[in-house]
Amino acid sequence: YQRRVHGGEKCGQGVITYYQKNTSVSYRGNFSKGLPHGKGTITYANKPEEPTIKDLLYGGTYEGDVDKQGNPHGQGKLVAFNDIIYEGTFVHGMLSGEGKIIWPGGSVYTGQLKRYKRYGYGKMVSPSGEIYDGEWKDDDRHGKALWTSKIMRYEGNLEDGVYCGAGHLITYASKKFPEREYIGEFRYHHYEGRGVLKENGRVVFEGEWIQGKPVGLSDDSVNNESNYSRPYSQ
Numbered sequence: 001y002q003r004r005v006h007g008g009e010k011c012g013q014g015v016i017t018y019y020q021k022n023t024s025v026s027y028r029g030n031f032s033k034g035l036p037h038g039k040g041t042i043t044y045a046n047k048p049e050e051p052t053i054k055d056l057l058y059g060g061t062y063e064g065d066v067d068k069q070g071n072p073h074g075q076g077k078l079v080a081f082n083d084i085i086y087e088g089t090f091v092h093g094m095l096s097g098e099g100k101i102i103w104p105g106g107s108v109y110t111g112q113l114k115r116y117k118r119y120g121y122g123k124m125v126s127p128s129g130e131i132y133d134g135e136w137k138d139d140d141r142h143g144k145a146l147w148t149s150k151i152m153r154y155e156g157n158l159e160d161g162v163y164c165g166a167g168h169l170i171t172y173a174s175k176k177f178p179e180r181e182y183i184g185e186f187r188y189h190h191y192e193g194r195g196v197l198k199e200n201g202r203v204v205f206e207g208e209w210i211q212g213k214p215v216g217l218s219d220d221s222v223n224n225e226s227n228y229s230r231p232y233s234q
Helices: none
Strands: 002-006 009-020 023-032 035-044 061-066 072-079 085-091 094-102 108-114 117-125 131-137 140-148 152-159 162-171 180-187 190-199 202-210
Antiparallel strands (some): 002 009, 023 035, 072 085, 117 131, 190 202
16 A cells, blocks of 8 residues: 555545455555545456456446545446446446447447346447337346337337337348338247238238248248248347
């Protein structure tokens, strides 16, 4: 420890270096009654050999509020070892609460997190123009959302990152496909249950679907499932 000591205890502005998870950690900031207090800057010297999302702190630099153990706690900004930037709420060293994550490639997430994971409401925007605006669970798109890209627009329910439940999907026209619009039920990305499919505004089929295929029509009556289940952007 460097700087002021009052009554045998660290106080005021100071610098302390210690080890955490076998890496050197340096804290520069306020102390009160011998403990980190208020705002400070934390520098983590080394990143783990096989880092996970929980290890973003190590090898990075944090500026903001801290708890008495010198962990990020409250509002702050982290520049991680892999150039990911997180700005928002921390809870005893964890990314948790409202925040914003910026990836080196330009993707941006703004919304809620829970114990390092996107959880609750959030908006994800990618450089390609893809936008997901809706609910998340354990880092997956999960719940009600509006999901758009250059090739499609989906509004409805998702489970584990795929269409599941009631939804409205439009896939825009291309050289290979006409514009298609489906309103109805999905199950793990397939049309499943009751729904209506249109091509260029004209109803092609209305009724029951099983695994992306219309019930009661021959294979020659309508285009095959691969056309109906046109891939969407991940």
